Amino acid sequence: MEARHDSESLSPPQxxxxxxxxxxxxxxxxxxSLLRAGGAGAMAVGGLGAxxxxxxxxxxxxxxxxxxxxxSDEEKKVDFSNWSEYMDVSEDKKxxxxxxxxxxxxxxxxxxxxxxxxxxxFFGKIKPQLAGGQSIGRDLICVTDWLAARMIxxxxxQKLDSANLPHAFANLAEGFRTPDWDPGRSYSYPWTGxxxxxxxxxxxxxxxxxxxxxQLLEDPKLKGRVGMLTEMRDTVGLTLLDMGKRPEDVxxxxxxxxxxxxxKAVDRGQIRRFTGGEYTxxxxxxxxxxxxxxxxxxxxxxxxxxxxxxxxxxAGYMTSTDNLLVxxxxxxxxxxxxxxDYYYEPKNAARVAAFINYQCPVDGVRDELAKINKDxxxxxxxxxxxxxxxxxxxxxxxxxxxxxxxxxxFTKLTGA
Amino acid sequence: xxxxxxxDAPPDAAGPAPAPVQxxxxxxxxxxxxxxxxxxxxxxxxxxxxxxxxxxxxxxSTSVQTGSLEGGFKVTWHFQTYWDALSEYYPQFLRSVLYAxxxxxxxxxxxxPLAYLIAFRAGRWRNLVMILVIAPFFTSFLIRTLAWKxxxxxxxxxxxxxxxxxxxxxxxxxxxxxxxxxxxTPLAVVCGLTYNFLPFMILPLYTSLERIDPRxxxxxxxxxxxxxxxxxKVTFPxxxxxxxxxxxxxFIPATGDYINAELLGSxxxxxxxxxxxxxxxxxxxYPTAAALSFILMAAILTMVTVYIRKSGTExxx
Numbered sequence: 001m002e003a004r005h006d007s008e009s010l011s012p013p014q015x016x017x018x019x020x021x022x023x024x025x026x027x028x029x030x031x032x033s034l035l036r037a038g039g040a041g042a043m044a045v046g047g048l049g050a051x052x053x054x055x056x057x058x059x060x061x062x063x064x065x066x067x068x069x070x071x072s073d074e075e076k077k078v079d080f081s082n083w084s085e086y087m088d089v090s091e092d093k094k095x096x097x098x099x100x101x102x103x104x105x106x107x108x109x110x111x112x113x114x115x116x117x118x119x120x121x122f123f124g125k126i127k128p129q130l131a132g133g134q135s136i137g138r139d140l141i142c143v144t145d146w147l148a149a150r151m152i153x154x155x156x157x158q159k160l161d162s163a164n165l166p167h168a169f170a171n172l173a174e175g176f177r178t179p180d181w182d183p184g185r186s187y188s189y190p191w192t193g194x195x196x197x198x199x200x201x202x203x204x205x206x207x208x209x210x211x212x213x214x215q216l217l218e219d220p221k222l223k224g225r226v227g228m229l230t231e232m233r234d235t236v237g238l239t240l241l242d243m244g245k246r247p248e249d250v251x252x253x254x255x256x257x258x259x260x261x262x263x264k265a266v267d268r269g270q271i272r273r274f275t276g277g278e279y280t281x282x283x284x285x286x287x288x289x290x291x292x293x294x295x296x297x298x299x300x301x302x303x304x305x306x307x308x309x310x311x312x313x314x315a316g317y318m319t320s321t322d323n324l325l326v327x328x329x330x331x332x333x334x335x336x337x338x339x340x341d342y343y344y345e346p347k348n349a350a351r352v353a354a355f356i357n358y359q360c361p362v363d364g365v366r367d368e369l370a371k372i373n374k375d376x377x378x379x380x381x382x383x384x385x386x387x388x389x390x391x392x393x394x395x396x397x398x399x400x401x402x403x404x405x406x407x408x409x410f411t412k413l414t415g416a
Numbered sequence: 417x418x419x420x421x422x423x424d425a426p427p428d429a430a431g432p433a434p435a436p437v438q439x440x441x442x443x444x445x446x447x448x449x450x451x452x453x454x455x456x457x458x459x460x461x462x463x464x465x466x467x468x469x470x471x472x473x474x475x476x477s478t479s480v481q482t483g484s485l486e487g488g489f490k491v492t493w494h495f496q497t498y499w500d501a502l503s504e505y506y507p508q509f510l511r512s513v514l515y516a517x518x519x520x521x522x523x524x525x526x527x528x529p530l531a532y533l534i535a536f537r538a539g540r541w542r543n544l545v546m547i548l549v550i551a552p553f554f555t556s557f558l559i560r561t562l563a564w565k566x567x568x569x570x571x572x573x574x575x576x577x578x579x580x581x582x583x584x585x586x587x588x589x590x591x592x593x594x595x596x597x598x599x600x601t602p603l604a605v606v607c608g609l610t611y612n613f614l615p616f617m618i619l620p621l622y623t624s625l626e627r628i629d630p631r632x633x634x635x636x637x638x639x640x641x642x643x644x645x646x647x648x649k650v651t652f653p654x655x656x657x658x659x660x661x662x663x664x665x666x667f668i669p670a671t672g673d674y675i676n677a678e679l680l681g682s683x684x685x686x687x688x689x690x691x692x693x694x695x696x697x698x699x700x701x702y703p704t705a706a707a708l709s710f711i712l713m714a715a716i717l718t719m720v721t722v723y724i725r726k727s728g729t730e731x732x733x
Contacts (some may be wrong), residue, residue, distance in 0.1 A: 120697035154486065224595050225570075266683050272600045273682050278562075287570050287599060400486045408699045415683030416508070416690035 072334035077109045079332070080140045080339065083322070084114040086191070088355040098351050102342050108335045113138075118276065119147045126327070130156040135329035140336040142191050146233060148323045149181030149397045157187050158326045164337035165189070168344035175389060176321065176361045181397040188323040189340050192296065193359030195381060195392070196234035196318040199293035203307045204286035211311040213242035216290055217265040227282060227291030228262070230274045232410040233395035235262070235292055237318040247318065247395045252402075259409055266413065274414040283308060295381035296358030310381070316391040321361070353382055479706035489702060501707045505691050509715070512687040515602070515677075516670035519609035523617040523666045524659065526610070531621035531658070532651075536630070549618050557612065561679050564608055568598045568680075600682035608676035616665040624658025625651070660727050668716055688712055 072078075087096045099110045116122045122143065126136045130151070143151070151157050162169055168189050176190050200210040204225065210216060216226050217239075228235045237247040239258040265271050272288060273279075280297050282288040284305045298310050326336050343349055343362075350368035353360040359382055360369070370377035380388040398406060443451070479497060483489035502509070534545050552560055568574055575598050578584050587593040593601040628651060636646040652659075674689030681687075688708060696705035 124697050150485075224597065224600075269594060271683070278679075281562075281565065285566070285569050285571065287565075287597075400484055404484065404699060404701070408701065411694040411698050413683070414694075415681075415686035416694040 070331070070333050072332045075332060076107050076335070077111060077332060078140060078335035078339055079111045079113070079138045079330075080336070081113050081115050081138045082142045082191075083116045086114070086142065086322075086356055087112065088351050098343070098348050101348075102339060106335075106338060106342075108338065110339065116142060119144050123147055123150075130154075130328060133328070135331065136327055138327060139330040139332040140324055140326060140339060142322050142324055144194075144231075145179060145181065145321045145323060146395070146397070146403075148188050148325055149179075150400075150403070151325070151327075152182060152187050153400070156328055158328060158330065158333060159186050160189070160326065160337055160340075161334070162186075164334055165341045165344070167341045171344045171346065171349075171363045173361050173363050175319075175392065179321070179394065179397075188325050189344070190321040190323050190361040191343075192322050192356065193361050193384075194320045194322060195295040195312075195359055195384075195388075196229065196231075196238060196292055196320070197295055197298070197310050197312050197381075198238075198290065199283060199298050199301075199308060199310045200290035201283055201286050201288070201305075201307050202309055204289035209309075209311065210290040212313050212315065213238050216292070217261065217270060222289050223268070223270050224272050225287070225289035226265070226271050227279050227288040228271055228274050229279070229292050229294075230276050230414060231320075232407060233320060234294075234318050235274070236406075236410065237393065237395045238292060238313065241315040241317070241393060242313065244315070247393050250396055252405075255406060256409070259413055263413055294358075296356060299357035299376075299379060299381055312380075312388065312391060314391075316393050319359070319392040319394055322358075357382055359384060475706045475709060478702050479710055481703050485700050494703070497703045497707045498711060501704050502711055505688065505708065508686055508688045508691050509711070511685070512671050512689070512712075513715070513719075515606050515609060515685075515687060516667050516673075518606050519613065519670050520617075520663050520667045522606070522610040523614050524663065527614055527617035527621055527662065528659075531618050531625055534618075534622055535625035535628075546622070549615050553615065558675060560612065561608055561675055564604070564611070564680060565599060568604055568607075570597050570599065574598070599680060600685075602681070602685055604680040605677050605685045605687075608680045609670045609673060612673075612676065613666040613670050616669070617662040620661035620665065621655065621658040624655040624661075628654045656727065660724065663723075664720060668720065671716055672712060 088098050129136045182188050236258050240247045245254045280301050301308050324340050326333050346364040346368045349362035349365045354372045366377050366383045480493050481489040482492045482494045538545050592603045598604050632650050636650050672689050677685050677687040692705050692708045695701045
């Protein structure tokens with residue numbers, strides 16, 4: 001340890017030497033200097049905190065005049081942000097054949113980025129620009145319906161020009177035409193339908209079937225091995241259906257009752273985890289015996305793990321959608337619309353559906369899909385039959401205040 | 417600072433020679449010299465201002481705002497948010513401190529022997545072992561944590577062995593595991609934290625230990641100290657800077673961590689990092705999220721200050 005020094009008793013050369021070591025030598029980080037720095041930092045924070053009074057621009061609704069200058073005609077390109085594994089890929093995994101064909105046909109180059117992994121994170125990422133009335137550098141994005149609804153409500157998305165969307169207009173399946181958050185689809189077109197159903201690992205349940213939310217929440221044989229989704233509308237929606245309520249017109253009381261029911265299962269240790277998309281791994285290796293799951297994942301998971309089965313509850317299931325939208329200030333709106341329209345040609349839609357295995361919202365896709373893969377065309381999770389369609393439900397769109405209250409209660413349920 | 421502080425100024429400055437017509441430099445050489453460290457500090461200071469001070473002010477302001485996403489948030493000096501956040505989420509706070517402290521102690525118990533081994537006994541294997549310690553950093557934090565889900569899987573060999581040795585019965589009784597599983601229990605979260613932050617403990621410990629002159633050990637032996645006494649009276653006190661630095665580098669990030677609790681825990685193991693994340697991203701209650709961050713920061717600063725004072729060590733590295 002260094003000798004303590006007393007500055008009073010030091011000679012000038014010694015002082016100079018010390019100063020040299022402080023400036024050019026290895027300056028030791030000591031307890032005292034750290035404490036001193038901490039103190040100074042705290043003072044700085046205190047002083048600067050007062051500056052907070054200046055305020056920070058609110059993340060409120062943006063004013064009008066968001067119609068971007070459309071550069072579609074002079075710049076033959078379009079920036080498309082999508083979820084990972086949400087597009088067909090070539091054998092060598094390097095190309096996306098349908099995108100390549102779009103470019104060949106129209107001359108429009110697609111910059112395709114798989115940078116959406118999570119709705120809430122993506123919203124956190126693009127919110128500052130959109131709230132500030134700036135471009136997010138993307139012409140087309142794909143988000144889940146409740147987030148699409150929120151961003152349309154905030155005035156951050158652009159109305160689509162139906163003149164550029166003839167196929168989309170004609171081929172959009174009936175069940176997807178009039179969501180309560182975008183009636184008549186003037187802002188959005190669905191990329192996929194996402195049925196939320198029950199899945200179970202036959203090995204882990206010892207061959208037992210799991211067919212209802214009641215069983216999920218109460219069967220003692222499943223204790224500690226049940227998973228539910230962090231996607232509030234799917235988890236609570238299925239529970240509501242199981243209680244005989246309709247998620248389409250959920251009231252605050254219904255909602256609380258459903259949460260209380262799930263909370264009981266959490267307290268009893270019945271539910272192991274609330275998960276996002278990573279439940280597939282847990283279900284595959286049997287750590288989760290049964291869980292709420294998204295249909296598209298299941299079709300793919302079943303190929304690897306035949307012990308995974310699914311059940312559509314008699315009480316009904318939830319269908320949400322991932323939707324294509326054009327954000328404010330997008331530079332290539334028309335190109336984006338042409339891209340949407342391209343994917344509403346049944347042939348192209350079928351090629352994507354064959355890869356991603358999610359429900360396809362395009363009419364007339366069954367025959368095209370059958371040409372690629374007969375089994376997939378017969379799978380009610382991808383092309384729902386009448387019975388399946390009749391059981392499908394959607395969560396009512398919520399006002400801003402409701403959304404905050406519901407989400408807060410739900411995150412408390414999940415432990416945070 | 418006085419003029420006497422320039423003993424290394426050029427000697428010719430003192431001569432009474434007739435001054436040739438020369439432009440005087442903008443700053444005296446002595447002044448210029450004194451400014452050098454500040455110039456060198458400038459990039460660091462700017463970095464701190466932009467990436468630390470500015471976000472901190474922004475957060476401070478956010479924490480006293482009220483409003484909603486649609487109506488916008490305005491500064492209303494609503495300090496109540498702090499109290500509300502604390503009284504609502506104190507279980508997660510306590511849990512974070514408990515888990516992080518446990519993980520830090522486990523890191524110390526695992527890391528000290530290893531660092532000692534590398535410093536004094538590894539010989540020519542020293543570099544190889546050091547690389548092995550650092551190697552996990554070549555994969556992402558997330559992937560490493562996810563790997564533990566496979567390792568600790570219910571039907572995996574680890575849990576199988578623990579089960580047949582009836583160790584899980586004991587840990588269940590103690591309340592750190594549940595039933596016949598390790599995943600989604602406190603044990604899994606603490607193990608994940610320990611694993612992920614272990615290198616941050618080992619590296620400063622190694623640096624401290626490696627600096628100890630081995631002749632001190634010999635001298636202790638010459639004075640009839642048994643190995644245990646040598647360790648207690650010589651090695652450990654001299655390694656205190658490493659112990660303090662290592663515990664800080666482990667405890668501080670572990671307290672705010674949310675990945676381990678998210679992936680390896682269940683609803684009952686959520687830490688304060690998870691709360692901040694969900695308040696910020698999911699509930700969109702930015703003031704509460706900001707207030708929670710500040711409370712966490714203040715709590716850590718207080719604990720660290722007390723700890724450094726108590727530990728009575730002067731050097732940190």
